[in-house]
Amino acid sequence: MEIERAREDALVAASAAAATVAVALLSSFTALVSVGRLPTLAPLAVYALYLFSRKGGPYGAFDTARNWAVAAAATGVVVLAVSAVI
Numbered sequence: 001m002e003i004e005r006a007r008e009d010a011l012v013a014a015s016a017a018a019a020t021v022a023v024a025l026l027s028s029f030t031a032l033v034s035v036g037r038l039p040t041l042a043p044l045a046v047y048a049l050y051l052f053s054r055k056g057g058p059y060g061a062f063d064t065a066r067n068w069a070v071a072a073a074a075t076g077v078v079v080l081a082v083s084a085v086i
Contacts, residue, residue, distance in 0.1 A: 007065075008065035009051075009065075011065050011066070011069050012046075012047055012050050012065050012068045012069050012072060013047055014069075015043075015047075015068075015069035015070075015072045015073050016043040016044050016046055016047035016069075016072040017043075017044075018073070019043035019072050019073050019075065019076030019077075020040060020041060020042075020043045020044055020076065022076055023035055023039075023040050023042075023043070023076050023079055023080055024040050026080060027040065027083070032084055033080055033083045033084050034083060035079060035080070035083045039079050039082075039083065040079070042075050042076070042078075042079050043072045043073070043075045043076045043079075045075075046068065046071050046072040046075050047068075047072060050065075050068040050072075
């Protein structure tokens with residue numbers, strides 16, 4: 001594995017992990033948001049999609065590690081927003 005590929009994987013993994021931990025902590029320590037166990041893991045699903053979609057084909061301009069990391073963080077925000085509304 002190339003070092004650049006490892007850095008990209010670490011970036012997306014760290015973003016997904018941080019979003020997952022943030023959702024879990026906010027859910028357990030605040031009364032405003034109550035998130036179930038499965039939705040809490042939604043940012044990790046984005047990371048899994050990233051891993052399985054990066055099998056070596058030609059990637060588009062939007063298929064970058066930075067965009068996947070933002071998608072993982074945005075998924076965490078969406079889970080929190082939906083849980084706050086429902």
